[in-house]
Amino acid sequence: MKKAVVLYSGGLDSTTCMAIAREQGFQPYALSFAYGQRHTVELDKARKYAPLIGAEEHMVIDIDLRKMGGSALTADIDVPKSGVCADEIPVTYVPARNTIFLSFALGWAEVLGASDIYIGVNALDYSGYPDCRPEFIQAFQQMANLATKAGVEGHPYQIHAPLLNLTKAQIIQQGLSLGVDYQLTHSCYDPTPEGLSCGQCDSCRLRLKGFADAGQEDPVSYV
């Protein structure tokens, strides 16, 4: 089996993405980041769940994005809970986050001798983040193949974004058909210290709507 690096947050999308990588014949090497996010519950759960959902190995890299600030997820800005999706890019956008994450994935892939990287970005429910769009993924892949020894020596990288054109409901349906246990996932931007989801942030709203649209019940606990 070939190795693939899978960006893994412990959330619904990246967990589904890992199941898809396995089903496409890869051994998943899960990569998470401790990036100063306010919702460290997510990371604790990712550490616990990674082996349970079939990761061959799980690496957590510490990078302190709080030093930079600039986002509700890493700086002292309130997480919006109005449920109103504005046209503009929301304050939960973290500058260059997916670029930074994919760069580390690229480095690890090169060390592992892997040519495949999976990222669970989604263009439909993407909350307005520029680094969740297909043109970004393509541009990153192109850059990756000029940046690396493997790329230059004729072993090009492929950045897989299998959720790109799926609705949240379709993601959930696909995950369920692959046997994903969504109790082993976490989506809330602002959970309680005990790990209960708030049910009101953008991420909770998208998740709950996804389960409703899929005609399924969300197995995680809400306040």
Place this chain on the structure above:
Amino acid sequence: MKKAVVLYSGGLDSTTCMAIAREQGFQPYALSFAYGQRHTVELDKARKYAPLIGAEEHMVIDIDLRKMGGSALTADIDVPKSGVCADEIPVTYVPARNTIFLSFALGWAEVLGASDIYIGVNALDYSGYPDCRPEFIQAFQQMANLATKAGVEGHPYQIHAPLLNLTKAQIIQQGLSLGVDYQLTHSCYDPTPEGLSCGQCDSCRLRLKGFADAGQEDPVSYV
């Protein structure tokens, strides 16, 4: 004055690059990384010298590339000292290093409201690193403008690589003409604990040859 993020290692090239950014009318925001490099002397010197060479601010980001390994600079592989430059990419190559560094620079630039990033890569004396080539820099810039809020909203980033086509001797000559004090720079991959340069690693050899070709004396101390 406009702000620019300058990737700054404390070495000869990035110090010259910062002088060029200033001369081109930018306030330099210096960005360094504690990435598990064996030569932490470099970083200590960077911290000390950044304000002396005119950085407006200096941020050091901790990222543990040792977890990944794969390079003589971050893993337990000997630094080559034969002086023979092989055709293949050397073991001091750190997988995806410049990609990772530029990604953080991009994030910080976005937070600062800066549109300009300086990197002191060099295509002539580049030691065979794929991420020091002009095609890589171009591909990164293209990706950056699709990855970010600023890029999407019509404030494109420019990645400046002013040393790209200069020889080491030309870099030194340009730096001296801009008043760079090369005693405030460090290049050695394998310095003594006291900070003396070895004079034998690739980086020392390139530096010494550069000073010789420029008809100048290197002010740093060697063993």
